[in-house]
Amino acid sequence: MAKYTVKRLLLLIPTLLLVCVIVFALLRMVPGSAVDQIMYKYSTAGITVTKEEVAARLGMDKPWFEQFGIWVNGLLHGNMGTSLFQAESVGAIIKRQLPVTLELGVLTLILTNLISIPLGLYCAARQDAISDQTIRVISVILMSVPVFWIGTLVLIYPAKWWNYAPATMYTPFLRDPIANLKMFIVPSILGAMTQAGAQIRMVRTMTLEVMRQDYIRTAWSKGVKEKRILFRHAFRNALIPVITIIGGSIAGLVGGSVILENMFNLPGIGQQMVNALSNRDYPLVQGCVLVFSIFVMVVNLIVDLTYKVIDPRVEID
Amino acid sequence: MSEPILEVRHLKTYFFRDDAVMRASDDLSYTVHKGECVAIVGESGSGKSVSALSVLRLIPYPPGLVMDGEILFHGQDLLKMSDEEMQELRGSKISMIFQEPSTALNPVMTIGNQICESLMIHRGLKKKEAMKEAVELLRKVNIPNPEQRVKQYPFEFSGGMQQRAMIAMAMSCDPEILIADEPTTALDVTVQAQVLEQLNKLRAESDTALIIITHNLGVVARYADSVKVMYGGKIVEEGNPYDIFENPHHPYTIGLINAVPRLDLPRSHGLHTIEGEPPDMSLIPVNCCAFAHRCRYATAECRENRPPLEKVNEGHYCACFHMDETQAEREALV
Numbered sequence: 166m167a168k169y170t171v172k173r174l175l176l177l178i179p180t181l182l183l184v185c186v187i188v189f190a191l192l193r194m195v196p197g198s199a200v201d202q203i204m205y206k207y208s209t210a211g212i213t214v215t216k217e218e219v220a221a222r223l224g225m226d227k228p229w230f231e232q233f234g235i236w237v238n239g240l241l242h243g244n245m246g247t248s249l250f251q252a253e254s255v256g257a258i259i260k261r262q263l264p265v266t267l268e269l270g271v272l273t274l275i276l277t278n279l280i281s282i283p284l285g286l287y288c289a290a291r292q293d294a295i296s297d298q299t300i301r302v303i304s305v306i307l308m309s310v311p312v313f314w315i316g317t318l319v320l321i322y323p324a325k326w327w328n329y330a331p332a333t334m335y336t337p338f339l340r341d342p343i344a345n346l347k348m349f350i351v352p353s354i355l356g357a358m359t360q361a362g363a364q365i366r367m368v369r370t371m372t373l374e375v376m377r378q379d380y381i382r383t384a385w386s387k388g389v390k391e392k393r394i395l396f397r398h399a400f401r402n403a404l405i406p407v408i409t410i411i412g413g414s415i416a417g418l419v420g421g422s423v424i425l426e427n428m429f430n431l432p433g434i435g436q437q438m439v440n441a442l443s444n445r446d447y448p449l450v451q452g453c454v455l456v457f458s459i460f461v462m463v464v465n466l467i468v469d470l471t472y473k474v475i476d477p478r479v480e481i482d
Numbered sequence: 483m484s485e486p487i488l489e490v491r492h493l494k495t496y497f498f499r500d501d502a503v504m505r506a507s508d509d510l511s512y513t514v515h516k517g518e519c520v521a522i523v524g525e526s527g528s529g530k531s532v533s534a535l536s537v538l539r540l541i542p543y544p545p546g547l548v549m550d551g552e553i554l555f556h557g558q559d560l561l562k563m564s565d566e567e568m569q570e571l572r573g574s575k576i577s578m579i580f581q582e583p584s585t586a587l588n589p590v591m592t593i594g595n596q597i598c599e600s601l602m603i604h605r606g607l608k609k610k611e612a613m614k615e616a617v618e619l620l621r622k623v624n625i626p627n628p629e630q631r632v633k634q635y636p637f638e639f640s641g642g643m644q645q646r647a648m649i650a651m652a653m654s655c656d657p658e659i660l661i662a663d664e665p666t667t668a669l670d671v672t673v674q675a676q677v678l679e680q681l682n683k684l685r686a687e688s689d690t691a692l693i694i695i696t697h698n699l700g701v702v703a704r705y706a707d708s709v710k711v712m713y714g715g716k717i718v719e720e721g722n723p724y725d726i727f728e729n730p731h732h733p734y735t736i737g738l739i740n741a742v743p744r745l746d747l748p749r750s751h752g753l754h755t756i757e758g759e760p761p762d763m764s765l766i767p768v769n770c771c772a773f774a775h776r777c778r779y780a781t782a783e784c785r786e787n788r789p790p791l792e793k794v795n796e797g798h799y800c801a802c803f804h805m806d807e808t809q810a811e812r813e814a815l816v
Binding site: 377378379380382383384385386387388389390397398401402475476477478 | 538540542569570571572573574577578580582585586587588589590591599600603604635637648651
């Protein structure tokens with residue numbers, strides 16, 4: 166397994182190089198460039214500059230392959246460049262804001278599973294009972310309610326009724342965990358609710374599928390109690406497809422948190438990236454995409470390794 | 483004969499499909515005595531497995547449901563027991579071996595853990611003691627290197643070893659009754675004999691009653707003390723192996739025995755088959771002989787009345803209105 170892990174990590178290098186090429190090319194295919202943006206900003210401030218001057222200052226007068234070379238060379242030296250609009254290095258921005266997004270993502274993930282796994286198992290055990298039907302209806306509702314709508318309700322009504330609003334000042338976790346969690350708990354519950362809807366149904370379906378298997382009948386014939394059958398015999402077998410879903414959703418959590426970060430005033434990377442994109446802040450977008458790609462690939466690796474841990478039959482390599 | 487430990491009386495297990503009712507076991511009665519080996523034979527879909535699963539109350543509902551009848555274990559009706567009492571009984575007093583060992587074992591649990599489970603539940607052993615016992619059990623069923631094998635997963639075992647591990651699991655609490663549902667059907671012919679020998683040896687050692695469900699008449703001839711021939715959810719003939727093989731009375735039993743290739747008869751004897759198809763049990767009327775539409779002796783009586791089990795000899799019963807005719811014909815042949 167260690168050998169496999171190393172192999173997969175080494176495979177990251179060519180993949181990342183490919184990601185670099187693609188993101189660099191795609192960004193430059195988008196109409197409008199950073200030069201236009203900057204010229205527009207100058208002109209509204211009443212300063213006239215020529216296009217060539219701006220391009221020369223940004224280093225964008227050089228041919229594209231040279232620009233690409235400079236960027237990749239910087240990456241190899243651990244330098245992701247400087248933001249075109251903020252007087253800060255891309256590295257510093259990501260380092261400051263990525264942890265916020267990651268924390269929101271991880272909390273959402275934990276809550277999603279805390280909600281969906283017990284409820285999914287419960288539904289499977291009580292298939293077609295009223296409790297099962299109710300939970301299934303609720304999960305469909307959770308799946309279909311947009312997060313911005315419920316987020317707005319959560320921001321407005323508690324404030325109106327009980328004068329309660331979620332904290333809006335960001336405190337790093339290490340400085341004050343309680344204050345930090347106070348801020349994160351509401352958005353992560355909201356994020357978890359939308360995720361959990363689909364996942365409850367997934368866990369339920371998979372567990373039901375497993376409960377029909379012969380080895381479950383064997384377990385009954387040994388006199389094993391229902392709870393143990395569910396947790397020891399059925400759940401582990403149902404976990405493999407569930408893990409795949411969880412792996413997929415982690416990638417989505419990182420990208421899809423823009424709305425929540427915005428509503429709850431969390432200084433995450435999601436918002437930063439949207440702004441950078443509309444400004445054509447090339448180095449910042451490139452840096453963010455690169456870091457996200459690494460994250461997604463590492464998550465995929467972890468998911469693959471988890472398969473092996475859960476199911477001894479899985480052959481990796 | 484020793485005391486009866488299991489009496490199944492008028493058992494009716496029905497399966498409900500969309501609009502049809504399948505009477506998988508229809509007014510089935512039989513008795514199992516202490517230490518006895520009872521064989522239930524019949525073709526696929528004759529209700530053999532259902533009758534066995536009903537005893538442990540493992541019929542999946544929906545679609546299956548035990549409608550009526552009694553299953554007396556030491557005089558106590560299993561069908562009236564609470565789920566908790568039933569759980570106590572399963573695996574400790576009555577245990578079961580299934581047809582396909584590769585799917586009947588949990589793929590993500592080690593063999594050792596799976597054997598330990600019953601020991602921990604029913605004999606209250608601690609994990610460590612249970613594991614030691616599991617090693618001994620595997621040794622008993624002739625699995626080499628049991629110390630290493632307990633830590634392995636089912637997929638690392640061959641089919642025969644998986645089935646022997648199943649046997650070890652089922653026998654772990656010295657049950658009074660062991661139900662083996664086609665224990666060798668999924669196995670290689672060479673392994674079948676080993677597994678059966680193993681089963682029989684353990685049974686003899688612990689004085690466990692064995693209900694063996696099979697369509698292999700060779701198995702029956704060799705191990706059974708008593709044979710029940712099932713057709714269409716009912717027992718059509720029962721008796722000891724001698725009665726069934728040498729003196730069969732029911733046309734279905736006769737057909738079944740003729741369908742077995744025999745080395746001791748001349749080739750010109752040929753291989754016989756039973757005409758027609760196994761019945762769709764939802765279509766057979768309640769009051770008729772289930773075999774009537776495939777039977778060349780069948781008369782109007784057979785289609786309107788259900789033949790009761792009638793005594794042929796001591797311990798030999800047959801449910802057929804035309805026993806005399808089948809007998810006359812057999813005697814003429816001999």
